[in-house]
Amino acid sequence: LPICPDGGTNCQMSTGALFDRAVKLSHYIHSLSSEMFNEFDERFTPSRRFLAKSVMSCHTSSLNTPEDKEQAQQIQHEDLLNLVMRVLRSWNDPLLHMVAEVQDIREAPDTILWKAVEIEEQTKRLLEGMEKIVGRIHPFDLENDVNSLWSGPPAAQSADENSRLFAFYNLLHCLRRDSHKIDNYLKLLKCRLIHESNC
Amino acid sequence: LNGQSPPGKPDIIKCRSFEKVTFSCWWKPGSDGGLPTNYSLLYRKENDPKVYECPDYETSGPNSCYFDKAHTSFWIFYHIYVNATNALGSNVSDEESVDTTYIVQPYPPINVSLTVESGRYDLLAKWLPPAMADVQSGWLTLKYEVRLKEEKEQEWEAHSVGNQLKLRLYGLIPGGNYVVQVRCKPDSGHWSEWSPESYVQIPGGGKKTD
Numbered sequence: 537l538p539i540c541p542d543g544g545t546n547c548q549m550s551t552g553a554l555f556d557r558a559v560k561l562s563h564y565i566h567s568l569s570s571e572m573f574n575e576f577d578e579r580f581t582p583s584r585r586f587l588a589k590s591v592m593s594c595h596t597s598s599l600n601t602p603e604d605k606e607q608a609q610q611i612q613h614e615d616l617l618n619l620v621m622r623v624l625r626s627w628n629d630p631l632l633h634m635v636a637e638v639q640d641i642r643e644a645p646d647t648i649l650w651k652a653v654e655i656e657e658q659t660k661r662l663l664e665g666m667e668k669i670v671g672r673i674h675p676f677d678l679e680n681d682v683n684s685l686w687s688g689p690p691a692a693q694s695a696d697e698n699s700r701l702f703a704f705y706n707l708l709h710c711l712r713r714d715s716h717k718i719d720n721y722l723k724l725l726k727c728r729l730i731h732e733s734n735c
Numbered sequence: 736l737n738g739q740s741p742p743g744k745p746d747i748i749k750c751r752s753f754e755k756v757t758f759s760c761w762w763k764p765g766s767d768g769g770l771p772t773n774y775s776l777l778y779r780k781e782n783d784p785k786v787y788e789c790p791d792y793e794t795s796g797p798n799s800c801y802f803d804k805a806h807t808s809f810w811i812f813y814h815i816y817v818n819a820t821n822a823l824g825s826n827v828s829d830e831e832s833v834d835t836t837y838i839v840q841p842y843p844p845i846n847v848s849l850t851v852e853s854g855r856y857d858l859l860a861k862w863l864p865p866a867m868a869d870v871q872s873g874w875l876t877l878k879y880e881v882r883l884k885e886e887k888e889q890e891w892e893a894h895s896v897g898n899q900l901k902l903r904l905y906g907l908i909p910g911g912n913y914v915v916q917v918r919c920k921p922d923s924g925h926w927s928e929w930s931p932e933s934y935v936q937i938p939g940g941g942k943k944t945d
Contacts, residue, residue: 603808727873
């Protein structure tokens, strides 16, 4: 039970404090994702110029997320919260796969493995926190449809090592991108809902 | 022939967004082959097979393309290349894949002010975010770094201050002449340049001896 300021056990964290924690977590997850992507990119991809061109679209690209400031500021906060939850939930299975896959990659440094595990754990915590926030602001249930967004590892299982490395590179690229979206949207929501757009 | 030839290969130098709303790209022309040479910047957007041409060759100066907010999206790749053409032929640059999320480089912070706390040797440095950076809505989140040194010294002393807009510096040398600069960085992107140098003298001429 949370320890209350006055020592009691029946206090409730304010929505503002919940948002503060969520934004700290989303920022942390994105910076870890960026570091992991850059580390993997430097170590495993012989010619980045080639790979950037042939990056496949992410499993979340079908979600209609805002792509610029105007879209992000015009969308209703319930809809933006809804999108954040859908993107977060759609990463449950891919993150489990990522942690398992990185252990099969020969010469993958421990720092990449550690980051993968840490991201998977912190994303679960962020999801829990967001469910609390959503429960207060705009309770809705989305359990079913997002898990089907990810159709499993593409060419990873049976193919040669190069294809597996490229599939993993693509997953890290999408994780970096989506974690940044989540972080940015949460910062927008926090400013809008907690600070009346005056951060 | 008379020394004329097809144009040399242009080279895309960099792309930058200064406020995460618009962005620009710059290229370096190759040789013009002694003939009038025309340049066009062409691009594709991720998940879109169409090829588009640069919407504005003027706003960001020579050899540049400016993408206004109507032509700028984030969290996607722009695949960009430059074509050079003259009467004897053409040449094309390597293609650059740009994820606009990671090219944000804000302008430096503004209105840096330095205030010496009366009767003490402490300094309060304050500043504001760059003019066009929308930090209020949360669209852009900046962290700051302050550096300080005595004018006559070489080494800077750096302080990371997160998203604060002020910093108190303690225990400066009485009578010392100090110079201060501030810079900022988005959560994904590049450090800005340093702000112009701001100067302050700490009162009390009696210099401490080491």
